[in-house]
Amino acid sequence: MCCGIYAYCLQTVTEDNPELLKSFSAPALHVLESAMLSPVSSMEYILLKTLVAGTIWNLKDIIPSKSQAEIINAILKILSDVLDVDAGETVIRMHEAEKQRLEAAAETEDVLESTSRGSLMEDDEMEEIPHKRKVRRKTFISDLLPPTDKELRETIALLTAQQTALEIVVNMCCSEDPSDDEWEELSSSDESDAFMENSFSECGGQLLSPLCLSHEVHTAFTNYLIPKKIFEKTAFPNSTAVDICFRSPTWKSLVRKMNTIQCRALVCLQSLVSLLDVDHLGGPAALQTLAQHLSQLLFAQPDFAKHVDFLEAISSALRALLQTMASKNISQCMTPNQLMTLCTAGIHSSNTGVRVNVVSILGITGSVLAREDGTLETLKTIGCFLLEVATKDPSLVVAGEALDALFDVFADGKEAERASVQIKLLSALKEFQPVFKMKIRKEGRGKYSPDQLCVLDNVKMNLRRFVAYQETVEKRLTT
Numbered sequence: 001m002c003c004g005i006y007a008y009c010l011q012t013v014t015e016d017n018p019e020l021l022k023s024f025s026a027p028a029l030h031v032l033e034s035a036m037l038s039p040v041s042s043m044e045y046i047l048l049k050t051l052v053a054g055t056i057w058n059l060k061d062i063i064p065s066k067s068q069a070e071i072i073n074a075i076l077k078i079l080s081d082v083l084d085v086d087a088g089e090t091v092i093r094m095h096e097a098e099k100q101r102l103e104a105a106a107e108t109e110d111v112l113e114s115t116s117r118g119s120l121m122e123d124d125e126m127e128e129i130p131h132k133r134k135v136r137r138k139t140f141i142s143d144l145l146p147p148t149d150k151e152l153r154e155t156i157a158l159l160t161a162q163q164t165a166l167e168i169v170v171n172m173c174c175s176e177d178p179s180d181d182e183w184e185e186l187s188s189s190d191e192s193d194a195f196m197e198n199s200f201s202e203c204g205g206q207l208l209s210p211l212c213l214s215h216e217v218h219t220a221f222t223n224y225l226i227p228k229k230i231f232e233k234t235a236f237p238n239s240t241a242v243d244i245c246f247r248s249p250t251w252k253s254l255v256r257k258m259n260t261i262q263c264r265a266l267v268c269l270q271s272l273v274s275l276l277d278v279d280h281l282g283g284p285a286a287l288q289t290l291a292q293h294l295s296q297l298l299f300a301q302p303d304f305a306k307h308v309d310f311l312e313a314i315s316s317a318l319r320a321l322l323q324t325m326a327s328k329n330i331s332q333c334m335t336p337n338q339l340m341t342l343c344t345a346g347i348h349s350s351n352t353g354v355r356v357n358v359v360s361i362l363g364i365t366g367s368v369l370a371r372e373d374g375t376l377e378t379l380k381t382i383g384c385f386l387l388e389v390a391t392k393d394p395s396l397v398v399a400g401e402a403l404d405a406l407f408d409v410f411a412d413g414k415e416a417e418r419a420s421v422q423i424k425l426l427s428a429l430k431e432f433q434p435v436f437k438m439k440i441r442k443e444g445r446g447k448y449s450p451d452q453l454c455v456l457d458n459v460k461m462n463l464r465r466f467v468a469y470q471e472t473v474e475k476r477l478t479t
Contacts, residue, residue: 007051014058080224088238098151166264173271233265266313315357363405370416
C-alpha cells in the first residue's frame, strides 16, 4: 500500500529532526490527526494508523499544550488496539483463508477447463480436424485476474504494526543524555579525577540522567494497560503459527518478524520496569512472577546463547527487573546455578551489550547475597568470575562494568569480606589498577564515546577508593 510507504518515510524523517518541525504546518498536522482517528480497521490501515501515530509523537513539541493530553491518549489508544491482536492466531487464520481461496480458485479452474475441453471435442468432431493438429492454450481464471497475496500482505501489515507500536513505546520512554559538548574537554588524566569526584557528588552519585516519563504518558500507559500487553508480547511466538510458516516458502519470513516482536517487547519491558513504580507494575508479587517468566523464557531454549538478539533483549530486561527488585528488597527467583549458566554463556557472546548485561546481573545478585548468611562459596565464585572479566575482556566498557559489579558485591557484609580475602581480591585489583588506568589513557579517545569515557573515569576513581577500603578490610581480618 503506497500510503503506508509514505507514512513510514514520514515517521522516519520526523524523528529527531528539529529543523523539519519548524516547517511543519498546522493543516498538515490536522491531516495526520484525521488519518490516525479514521475508523477503518483493515490490517493495512492499522499499520498506516500506527505509523501516523509514531509521526505525531515525533511532532509532539509543536502540538499546542492544551491538546497534548488528548493527542497522547489517541496515540496510546491506537498502540493498545494494535497490541491487543493475537499475532499467532492471526497468522493461523489468514493462512487458512489463503488456503481456502486458492483451493476455491483451483476448483473453478478445473470446472472451466473441463467445460472448455468438452467444447473443443465437439468442435473437432464437427469440423473433422485431426486432434493432433489442434493447437490449444490452457486459460485459467487466475490468468485473467491480477496476482494476489492478500492474506500474506495483511498479516505482514499487522506484524509490522505491532513491531512499530512497541518501538514507539520505547521512544516514549525518553532519556535525556548529556550532550557531547558537556564532555568534549574531558581528560582521562589524573587531573580529571577531582572534577569527576565533584561531578559525582553534585549528581548524588548518578552521572547520567534516568529514563523519564511525562504525567500524561504515564497515565495513558496505565489506562490502556500497556505494561500488561507488552508482557504478553514477550512470550514465544505461537508454535502452531511458526510451524505453518516454516512449511510455506512464502510465509517463512514471518517467523523472523514474530521473533522480532518478542525482542522488541522485551526491550519495552526493560524501559517500563526502569520507569514505573512497583505498584504500577502490579506490586512485589507481580515482579516475582515476571522474574520467573523471564527465567522460563531464557532456559526454555538450551541454545539460547546462539540467539544474540533474543539474549541481548532478555538480559537487558532481567537486568532492569533484578535491579528494581533489589532496590525494593524483593526476593529474587534465579538460583545461583541459573545465574552462572546465564553469565557463563553470555560472557562469551560477541555482543558487547550482552556481556555488559550479564556482568551487571551478577553484580546485582551478588550484592543481595552479600547481605545474607551462608553465601560465602557463591560470593567467591562470583568474585572470581568478575575478576576474570575485568582483567581479560577486550572491551573497556565490559571491564568497567565488571569492576563496578565487584564494588557492589564486596562493598559490605561479613560474608563478602571473608570471600574477598579468600580470593585475594585486593592483590588482584592492585595489580590491575595501573593496567586499567593505562588502557583508558591509551584506548579511550579513539575507541569510546564521551559518555563512555565519563563512566570509565568514574570507575577508575572508584577503583582507587575501593582498593583503600579493601586494605582496611584485609588488615582487620588478618590481624
